Amino acid sequence: MADSDKGVTIANPWTHLRRHTPARIALGRTGVSLPTSEHLAFQLAHARARSAVHHALDLTKLAQDLSRFGPVVEVHSAAPDRPTYLQRPDLGRRLSPVSAAKLAAEVKGPFDVTYVVADGLSAYAIEKNILPFLETMLPLSDKSGWSRAPLIVAGQGRVALGDEIGAIVGAKLVVMLIGERPGLSSPDSLGIYLTYNPKPGLTDADRNCISNVRADGLTYAQAAYKLHYLATEAVRRKLSGVNLKDDAEALPKSDGASAGNFLLDGPKS
Amino acid sequence: MGSFAHVVGGERFVFDDLKDLLAKASPLRSGDQLAGVAAETDAQRAAAQIALADVPLTVFLAEQIVPYESDEVTRLIIDTHDKVAFKAVSHLTVGGFRDWLLSDQTTSEVLTKLAPGLTPEMVAAVSKIMRAQDLVLVARKCRVVSKFRNTIGLEGRMATRLQPNHPTDDTAGIAASIVDGLLYGNGDAVIGINPATDSIGQVMSLVEMLDAIINRYEIPTQSCILTHVTTTIEAINRGAPVDLVFQSIAGTEAANRSFGIDLKILQEGYEAGLSLKRGTVGDNVMYFETGQGSALSANAHHGADQQTIETRAYAVARKFKPLLINTVVGFIGPEYLYDGRQIVRAGLEDHFCGKLLGLPMGCDICYTNHAEADQNDMDVLLTMLGVAGISFIMGIPGSDDVMLNYQTTSFHDALYLRRVLGLKPAPEFEAWLKAQEIFAEGDQVRLATDVPRAFRRAIAAE
Structure with missing residues (x-):
């Protein structure tokens, strides 16, 4: 903290509550405004999140890394580059003609499920989370006896791209694993979207979403448990989306997470 | 459903229908460009705004942006429109409506009475020909509790x-x-x-x-x-x-x-x-x-x-x-x-x-x-x-x-x-x-410096 902060800034005596949340609590104040150090820390975090948006995913390397789980097919959306991708979400939702033809030629269904991995708005999310997540999820998936299409790796992809891919390969379920838009404190968060009977033209109401999957967010085990539950129910009830409620009870929290609530524990003061 | 036109500097701008006119009059934004409905030039946008200003408000009751038959939101708008409340402005064009909204006579009470007589399309239309300060001034007059x-x-x-x-x-x-x-x-x-x-x-x-x-x-x-x-x-x-x-x-x-x-x-x-x-x-x-x-x-x-x-x-x-x-x-x-x-x-x-x-x-x-x-x-x-x-x-x-x-x-x-x-x-x-002694007493908003009594135990027990 700069020397000039001393004397006029007021600290908040609840900084210890930060262990419960990544939120920017107890920042202190000068008057009613942010102290200089906190203001400038924010500027730096914003600069970093901006760079996450523009970082490119190395699809070839990703395909190599994922080959341990079985065959991998690489495809691209109709958005040729990042600037186009950011301004034309419609192009990110469909395959390039070349990729659509390649997929139809190389992958022949039917399958119970196809897993698609796409950069979305954060390649960091895939780089950091996809291997440990699939290591947790795929054994659960295979144990249920679901036939699985080759893993599909997609560049410049949006969520709905999974529906077209699922339709082409002839899968009952598509699971889209995609980089969420980077947050100030979480530039590497993975999102998971599930669609039953995927086809182009579906909307968000037809999908179920599990978000914030990353080391400091929803754990891989919790996310895999929820996804497995939702997928099982989707197959049983032949639907996904708002009519398929996520009744899966959360797994017991791992150590460090709190069970109680300090605002409500103990006698009333 | 008629088209709308305006001539500026010898160039004639034609707009297919009310929907097209509204879109072309809208201040520039990427979503309208993505949808392919935005004005292609600043001059076309300005011409659309001038043409829009001449459209009577009653036209918005006769011509729908989204068809009545196929859209329940349109049916809601039309079926619940309060014609009595609308009377205060029913003689105005979009441009005249802007002047009326900004005028000294149009008070908070007048605007409260008018609200059920307005449709979203009328309000969207007038906003498109208003500057930022107009949007601020009129909104400030509205009182909704x-x-x-x-x-x-x-x-x-x-x-x-x-x-x-x-x-x-x-x-x-x-x-x-x-x-x-x-x-x-x-x-x-x-x-x-x-x-x-x-x-x-x-x-x-x-x-x-x-x-x-x-x-x-x-x-x-x-x-x-x-x-x-x-x-x-x-x-x-x-x-x-x-x-x-x-x-x-x-x-x-x-x-x-x-x-x-x-x-x-x-x-x-x-x-x-x-x-x-x-x-x-x-x-x-x-x-x-x-x-x-x-x-x-x-x-x-x-x-x-x-x-x-x-x-x-x-x-x-x-x-x-x-x-x-x-x-x-x-x-x-x-x-x-x-x-x-x-x-x-x-x-x-x-x-x-x-x-x-x-x-x-x-x-x-x-x-x-x-x-x-x-x-x-x-x-x-x-x-x-x-x-x-x-x-x-x-x-x-x-x-x-x-x-x-x-x-x-x-x-x-x-x-x-x-x-x-x-x-x-x-x-x-x-x-x-x-x-709770979170705000200090006084007219100006000021935070107290101590942790309020009611929260001390909860925070300290942590």
């Missing part, structure tokens, strides 16, 4: 939604952000959580937790879990202590269907909320969110511009007498509002249009990390909306939503606005803040 456990929208006051989101809904993590917010004087509009997942069990436990906190600390405010309306209905059926029923809404039937709702489902949610009778000073039980671009995002915009469609969502909201409605203006991304300039303009438009239609309008003054915007842009919009008399804004620790991954206004930002404009919280909440 709503009530549940406190009173939102009184003159000289502005409320905040305390948004204590946590990436995994950890209860202590949520509680930590609630303490931070309350001790910074935030939370009178609502304490509202976006849950990380849409699970009924999770929603039930969060509703119960907020209810327990509000009861224990006797906070004159209301809670809300921002989950799908059908989940909230299910929670109410299972006995959850729900204060406000939430739903995201849009301006066409098809876009609402993409959210998994229609007017009938909203009515069920509204009645479920009312049935609990948990309000103490009023029974406004709904909380809605909207945002330009959501209809296009669902490919449900009917070739109309995004600001007109957004305004139609306010007709949906109006039917259910909400306590709160806010546009989440910069949330959806740069493909709809590209940069700070477009976000600022859209925020002012949405607030103006909502207020003119008689809604308790707030704004989530926000941006994402893939938009060309930063904190300076948000300060501009925050300050202008404060001057415009906005009903409520968001409040979040340090502007950083660690669950939804975007930046909105902070607890500090709300205090800044209170300080520079002399704005107070809702009266019931203000009295609580002073009784």
Whole structure:
């Protein structure tokens, strides 16, 4: 903290509550405004999140890394580059003609499920989370006896791209694993979207979403448990989306997470 | 359905129909370019605005942007239009309406009476030919009051939604952000959580937790879990202590269907909320969110511009007498509002249009990390909306939503606005803040320096 902060800034005596949340609590104040150090820390975090948006995913390397789980097919959306991708979400939702033809030629269904991995708005999310997540999820998936299409790796992809891919390969379920838009404190968060009977033209109401999957967010085990539950129910009830409620009870929290609530524990003061 | 034309400098601009004219007259934004409906040149836009100014308001009752037969939102707008209230302006053109709105004779009382006589399309049209200062001046004249456990929208006051989101809904993590917010004087509009997942069990436990906190600390405010309306209905059926029923809404039937709702489902949610009778000073039980671009995002915009469609969502909201409605203006991304300039303009438009239609309008003054915007842009919009008399804004620790991954206004930002404009919280909440010694006594908003007695034990025990 700069020397000039001393004397006029007021600290908040609840900084210890930060262990419960990544939120920017107890920042202190000068008057009613942010102290200089906190203001400038924010500027730096914003600069970093901006760079996450523009970082490119190395699809070839990703395909190599994922080959341990079985065959991998690489495809691209109709958005040729990042600037186009950011301004034309419609192009990110469909395959390039070349990729659509390649997929139809190389992958022949039917399958119970196809897993698609796409950069979305954060390649960091895939780089950091996809291997440990699939290591947790795929054994659960295979144990249920679901036939699985080759893993599909997609560049410049949006969520709905999974529906077209699922339709082409002839899968009952598509699971889209995609980089969420980077947050100030979480530039590497993975999102998971599930669609039953995927086809182009579906909307968000037809999908179920599990978000914030990353080391400091929803754990891989919790996310895999929820996804497995939702997928099982989707197959049983032949639907996904708002009519398929996520009744899966959360797994017991791992150590460090709190069970109680300090605002409500103990006698009333 | 006739076409519209205007000649400027020897060049004749023709617009196919009212929908085309509205789109071409709309100030530039990326979403309209994405939809292929934006003006192609600045001159075409200016010509469209001049042509639009000559259109009589009655034309908006005769010609529909989205067909009456195939869209229940259009039917709602037309079937509930108050012709008696409309009489005050029925002789005017869009341009004449702008002059009338800005005139000295048009007072708060006049605007309150007029609101049910206006359709969203009329309001959207006039906003397109107004400058930022016009949008501020007229919105400031509108007075919309709503009530549940406190009173939102009184003159000289502005409320905040305390948004204590946590990436995994950890209860202590949520509680930590609630303490931070309350001790910074935030939370009178609502304490509202976006849950990380849409699970009924999770929603039930969060509703119960907020209810327990509000009861224990006797906070004159209301809670809300921002989950799908059908989940909230299910929670109410299972006995959850729900204060406000939430739903995201849009301006066409098809876009609402993409959210998994229609007017009938909203009515069920509204009645479920009312049935609990948990309000103490009023029974406004709904909380809605909207945002330009959501209809296009669902490919449900009917070739109309995004600001007109957004305004139609306010007709949906109006039917259910909400306590709160806010546009989440910069949330959806740069493909709809590209940069700070477009976000600022859209925020002012949405607030103006909502207020003119008689809604308790707030704004989530926000941006994402893939938009060309930063904190300076948000300060501009925050300050202008404060001057415009906005009903409520968001409040979040340090502007950083660690669950939804975007930046909105902070607890500090709300205090800044209170300080520079002399704005107070809702009266019931203000009295609580002073009784708790969170705010120091006196006319100017000032935080006390000690931790309030009621929170000392909870914070120290940690």
